[in-house]
Amino acid sequence: MKVVETIAEMRQARKELEETIGFVPTMGALHEGHLSLVRRAREENASVVVSIFVNPTQFGPKEDFKSYPRDTKRDLEMLEPDTDIVFMPSGAEMYPDNYDSWVEVGTITENLEGASRPGHFRGVSTVVAKLFNIVQPTKAYFGQKDAQQLLVIKKMAADLDMNLEVVTCPTIREPDGLAMSSRNTYLKGQHRQVATVLYRALNLAEKRWDQEETDAGAIRLEMTELIKMEPLAKIDYVSIADVETLKEMHHKIKPPVLVSLAVKIGKTRLIDNTVLE
DSSP states (O other), rough: OOOOOHHHHHHHHHHTOSSHHHHHHHSSOOOHHHHHHHHHHHHHHEEEEEOOOGGGGSSSSEEETTOOOOOOOHHHHHHHTTSEEEEEEOOOHSTTOOOOOOOOGGGSSSSSSHHHHHHHHHHHHHHHHHHHHHOOOOOEOOOOHHHHHHHHHHHHHHHTTTTEEEEEEEOOOOOTTTTGGGGGGGGOOOHHHTTTTTHHHHHHHHHHTTOOOOOHHHHHHHHHHHHSSTTEEEEEEEEEEETTOOOOOSSSSSSSEEEEEEEEEETTEEEEEEOOO
């Protein structure tokens, strides 16, 4: 496994890789969810590239950029078995002093995470576009846990005629249902136990759908009431929306729909989702 830190080095190393190229962009603090993407990339491609870059432009001014978990030594050890190149650029390498170009995706960034975190998706789409341009992958792998991000990246790749396939991979969960996330390391003691309320709320939505409840407002209300039973949980949003457009549904559900939510447990903001077919 080769570690490179500059764009020039990455481009040179890319020329030496055997086609096809599977790519997994990450912000480090790796867990089994990330590794599932890397293993999928290894299964489907001749070569695998993973990036580790905590992207400052997708964090808001009051978010956790400085405190975001970082453990490069552990990350590299975890990547060793299935990765050919790890691209680890600095902030200055990706955003030099004169940097002033941005990629923005339209309507699907306006609600959910886009409404709660203004500017977030501009940062995401810009850095992913840059990484795609630098690495030139055949396929890029993303987890379903970040459902809106996945839609944004797919839309960007399609609209800008990027020559790659964006692959959706399933959410990987802890035994108690909590979706794996680098931010789970913030959860301590009782907060960790309370965090399962996101999964329980999604299970409730699935159960009610299986029982032929088709009213989006009714399911949303039941999910909200369940979460409010946990005093340490503060709801940002509970959404039932069209799986492609993310347009919110208020009455009868027309599947498939994305059921998603963002909840703060103490100071830790968590997201999760499921799809009702």
